[in-house]
Amino acid sequence: MERITPTKQLQHRVRIAVDAMGGDFAPTNEVQAVLRALEDPLVEIVVVGRTAEITAAFPDHTIPDRVTILHADDVISMADEPSSIVKSRKESSLFKAMDLMREGTVDAVISAGNTGAVMATATMLCGRLPGVSRPTIGSFMPSQRERPTLVVDVGANVDSKPRFLHDFAVMGSVYYSQIVGTDRPTVGLLSVGEEREKGNAVTKETYPLLEQAPINFVGNVEGRDILKGTVDVVVCDGFEGNIVLKFAESVIGFLKFRFKRYAEQSPFHAMLIGAFKPILKRVLSGMDYQEYGGVPLLGINGVVIIGHGSSTPIALENMIRRAVDVVRLDVNGEIKNALQHASSIGTATT
Amino acid sequence: MERITPTKQLQHRVRIAVDAMGGDFAPTNEVQAVLRALEDPLVEIVVVGRTAEITAAFPDHTIPDRVTILHADDVISMADEPSSIVKSRKESSLFKAMDLMREGTVDAVISAGNTGAVMATATMLCGRLPGVSRPTIGSFMPSQRERPTLVVDVGANVDSKPRFLHDFAVMGSVYYSQIVGTDRPTVGLLSVGEEREKGNAVTKETYPLLEQAPINFVGNVEGRDILKGTVDVVVCDGFEGNIVLKFAESVIGFLKFRFKRYAEQSPFHAMLIGAFKPILKRVLSGMDYQEYGGVPLLGINGVVIIGHGSSTPIALENMIRRAVDVVRLDVNGEIKNALQHASSIGTATT
Structure with a gap:
């Protein structure tokens, strides 16, 4: 199946944080995906992780326009306990990427890392949408x-x-x-x-x-x-x-x-x-x-797309594009509206 | 995959009741299956259902050796309420087949009928094995x-x-x-x-x-x-x-x-x-x-094999052969032993 492309094409600037250290082939696959995703001229990307490794993964060690690197020394592994990240792993690429979204610097985060850790960090740092x-x-x-x-x-x-x-x-x-x-x-x-x-x-x-x-x-x-x-x-x-x-x-x-x-x-x-x-x-x-x-993590006050650890560059590119779509289409705004409606007719209180 | 054939080949007489009215193509497919299953010379089969329809389905309207027909007027449909069978559908082929097992006339029952009805009838008429x-x-x-x-x-x-x-x-x-x-x-x-x-x-x-x-x-x-x-x-x-x-x-x-x-x-x-x-x-x-x-219904004080309504003659034949294997290998005796053992070490009482 081809990538699902929304029929409504809204064009505005979207800023994405990429957890560059999450996947099994990090940061090589993540950097490949970033390069492809830049074809959308209104996308800006913050690549979060070990600066030297990330820089080395870019062709000619050159960081393209619309890309910035945010250094993070620590890397969350698949074996790490999800709830420990927010407390004790603040130097990790996952925490730093999510914190960029919490403070409003980026609109969305993508990660091919530990799914439980991504969920826990997103929920604890950004919170849930009202009614969720x-x-x-x-x-x-x-x-x-x-x-x-x-x-x-x-x-x-x-x-x-x-x-x-x-x-x-x-x-x-x-x-x-x-x-x-x-x-x-x-x-x-x-x-x-x-x-x-x-x-x-x-x-x-x-x-x-x-x-x-x-x-x-x-x-x-x-x-x-x-x-x-x-x-x-x-x-x-x-x-x-x-x-x-x-x-x-x-x-x-x-x-x-x-x-x-x-x-x-x-x-x-x-x-x-x-x-x-x-x-x-x-x-x-x-x-x-x-x-x-x-796959999208829905219900968070923010946009998070989670990938398999073994994600290919194409899969990671699709994750970035999906995050852009979710931001542009204001999926979270629609969820808030729908759940407010549910609440007002009394079903969501059961 | 070929039919799974147990390595231990025990040979003794086994009597099977076939609910001939259960499947979508009853009793034609059931009768075809009975004819094939008779290749095992130690199998005896009671075909339960409408005598005229069953007889007509045999070649030359001739009932082979080792086959008897037990007449049952009523047929359980896929829509019938399982718990109602034992109370009010005693003339059905399913009830009569299961009752043959309860009284010890047959060792096993096969049916391609309403799964819930087969389960309920088997449990209510034959009861569970001890410890189940x-x-x-x-x-x-x-x-x-x-x-x-x-x-x-x-x-x-x-x-x-x-x-x-x-x-x-x-x-x-x-x-x-x-x-x-x-x-x-x-x-x-x-x-x-x-x-x-x-x-x-x-x-x-x-x-x-x-x-x-x-x-x-x-x-x-x-x-x-x-x-x-x-x-x-x-x-x-x-x-x-x-x-x-x-x-x-x-x-x-x-x-x-x-x-x-x-x-x-x-x-x-x-x-x-x-x-x-x-x-x-x-x-x-x-x-x-x-x-x-x-598929086997396990834990019943008896042997029951249940098939899809759309079972082919080959699938129904495999059901009869599976029932024969389960009887010959004394699967129920082994289950009783295992659960008594479990009971004696205290796990089954939790």
Whole structure:
């Protein structure tokens, strides 16, 4: 799948902080992504991390116009305890990038680092948008339609209360509507049957809240409806969402393994698979999460896009562009409006 | 994937009741399956349902040796309320088949009918094995190894307590060990991270129970580990298990859709896809749930194999053969032993 490009094209200056030390190939991939993202003439980027390493990653060690480097000595690893960052890792690239957003110097932060650490730092430094019970992470997945399915939450929250799921639904709906450009996207509640009485205790309590929410709620959906594209937005607790997302990410590896095993059976099989490879690649495009770039952390008073540690330069570039879109389309303003509306009709107080 | 055939081949007479009216193509597919299953000379089958329709489905309207028909006028539909069957649908093929097992006339029941109705009828008529907190349904899924992954529970129970998950783990482990022929299969707890402190409230409470259970528990696993085959048995609540199973079942449809769309782009593309179809079919084998036949309902005082409504004759035949294996290998005796052991070391009382 190609990058989703919003239909509304608003042009104004956007300032992005890139945590240049987060990914597995930092800062090389991050710098490559910055160079590509500068094609948008109204983007300014603060690259946060170890100055010497970052400078060395730029061609001719030359920092382009519209790029500045903010030095940060410390690097957060995937093993670091998320809650410790704000207290004791103030010299880290992640903390410094997020602090730039807190003080208003940048509009958005992107990081391919430790997801838990990004979430905790964003929440503690920038706080939540008014009316948001819990920030959430949503992820696009491919579907049998022209547009993708957004699954929200995919791991930011476990043991979610019905009120949290309500807020995920509202935020996911706004995000989908703005980024994909769909008016009143359909929203389904992930469950084990379509009937409203099917599900677990939490989904049964959530169902009536979603009926009253300022969204286009169509009822329960099942695991099979994600790839089918039965609805635009699938709402679930982060426990299920994370399991489904990781299962989905493993499908492409499973298929590659199967094709490889077939190819190994004989030289003739190897030739057939070799001949078919380019077609396979095209047919399976969009199933590799990398092409979607990162996932948004929604509900924060700020814009944060989180990527996989193994993000490629293209994935990181897409993360920067996605952050720019979220800022320009004022997704946060829309979320505030929607949740204020929800609050005024009394559903968000449950 | 081919049918999993247990390595231990015990030969003794097994009597199976086939609910001939359960599936979408009943009783034609059921009768076809019965004819194939009779190849095992020690199998006797009671076909339960409308005598005239069943007789008409046999070649030359002739009932083979080792087959008897038990007439039942009533048919349970997919829409029927599971709990109503035992009370008010005693003339149904499902009730009559299950009642044959309760009274000891048959060793096992297979049905491609309403899953909830099969479960409720089996539990109410035959009861649970001693020590079982909740009966469960497990399902094999393909993996990147020679042997499949068993996911248990896949929808029989939602909001499972830790004790239930403990029992699913023990029953799944026994079933895997007996049917796949693996000594001490590895068992993983489905969660959102490998570390023991990752997960939701229920998985965190379940973890120490599984450490003490009479199984080869290796810790938490994630969504990606199912297809990877990181462990033999993946334990989860039926809410997650059902969502993952239905997602997995939708992958093959999604791929078919993608290949079809590619083929529609030009006659040349159509030719390429046409040429590649037989290879695709072989590579994707085992991803279609039908090939696995049905899923076992474990923990019942009896043997029950449940199939999809759309089960083919081959899937139904595999269900009968699976039921025969479960009886011959005394899976229920092994489950009783394992749970008594668990009880005696105090874990099953939590």
